[in-house]
Amino acid sequence: xxxxxxxxxxxxxxxxxxxxxxxxxxxxxxxxxxxxxxxxxxxxxxxxxxxxxxxxxxxxxxxxxxxxxxxxxxxxxxxxxxxxxxxxxxxxxxxxxxxxxxxxxxxxxxxxxxxxxxxxxxxxxxxxxxxxxxxxxxxxxxxxxxxxxxxxxxxxxxxxxxxxxxxxxxxxxxxxxxxxxxxxxxxxxxxxxxxxxxxxxxxxxxxxxxxxxxxxxxxxxxxxxxxxxxxxxxxxxxxxxxxxxxxxxxxxxxxxxxxxxxxxxxxxxxxxxxxxxxxxxxxxxxx
Ligand code: SIN
Numbered sequence: 001x002x003x004x005x006x007x008x009x010x011x012x013x014x015x016x017x018x019x020x021x022x023x024x025x026x027x028x029x030x031x032x033x034x035x036x037x038x039x040x041x042x043x044x045x046x047x048x049x050x051x052x053x054x055x056x057x058x059x060x061x062x063x064x065x066x067x068x069x070x071x072x073x074x075x076x077x078x079x080x081x082x083x084x085x086x087x088x089x090x091x092x093x094x095x096x097x098x099x100x101x102x103x104x105x106x107x108x109x110x111x112x113x114x115x116x117x118x119x120x121x122x123x124x125x126x127x128x129x130x131x132x133x134x135x136x137x138x139x140x141x142x143x144x145x146x147x148x149x150x151x152x153x154x155x156x157x158x159x160x161x162x163x164x165x166x167x168x169x170x171x172x173x174x175x176x177x178x179x180x181x182x183x184x185x186x187x188x189x190x191x192x193x194x195x196x197x198x199x200x201x202x203x204x205x206x207x208x209x210x211x212x213x214x215x216x217x218x219x220x221x222x223x224x225x226x227x228x229x230x231x232x233x234x235x236x237x238x239x240x241x242x243x244x245x246x247x248x249x250x251x252x253x254x255x256x257x258x259x260x261x262x263x264x265x266x267x268x269x270x271x272x273x274x275x276x277x278x279x280x281x282x283x284x285x286x287x
Pocket of ligand 1 (some may be wrong): 083099100101117129130131262263264265278
């Protein structure tokens with residue numbers, strides 16, 4: 001194989017060509033893994049994967065998590081979640097339409113948030129469907145020394161519930177949203193994570209908070225916590241830290257949730273179809 005790795009922006013992201021994820025060898029995997037750790041977001045072009053091959057590739061990075069949303073897992077491979085605005089012959093939705101429309105890092109509402117997320121694009125709409133990424137190492141590095149000292153030992157509180165979060169709105173596409181989030185609140189208690197997270201492999205520090213899941217700062221009153229969070233969130237999404245991925249069919253895009261925030265930007269409508277498979281790899285403690 002003639003693997004080629006090319007940067008996609010000045011801050012994060014790289015494109016990989018010349019690899020077939022059905023047949024790569026261990027040395028090629030090591031190159032992919034090194035590129036993943038260096039560039040934080042990888043786009044591996046021109047893949048033709050069946051569900052088993054996608055899961056097998058994902059499992060090279062760790063244990064693939066079961067999905068909470070059983071309604072939209074793939075019937076023949078429940079480790080895959082379907083993201084789609086398509087419908088079946090009876091007009092029923094076949095996938096999650098509005099996953100991840102606010103900036104976030106995956107599963108930070110868990111004690112052990114996700115390590116990486118992998119999306120495989122089967123069909124892209126004629127417009128929209130872009131995924132934005134932001135480099136949380138770079139965001140941390142660019143903070144003033146005073147801010148770094150202020151947040152060094154602070155912890156953010158993370159919640160799955162949109163009902164507890166003034167920075168996000170509940171999607172109109174989810175009819176049962178209030179009941180859904182009430183059930184989720186009971187099932188998944190809020191957790192705390194350091195605002196400054198040290199990556200377990202690279203040893204680099206990153207800012208670890210997001211408007212979607214961080215709802216407060218432990219030990220600060222609501223006003224002070226909100227003001228600090230607003231400042232850190234606004235800083236983290238400055239243009240110089242960002243890369244926007246314009247998908248092609250057959251892209252496999254993976255990102256490192258330990259140092260990257262992302263969001264889906266929408267901008268397409270049925271019958272213009274966006275259809276992807278998603279796997280999520282379990283992570284460890286955040287410190
Ligand atoms: C996600 O946040 O998992 C979805 C991202 C996307 O659909 O672009």
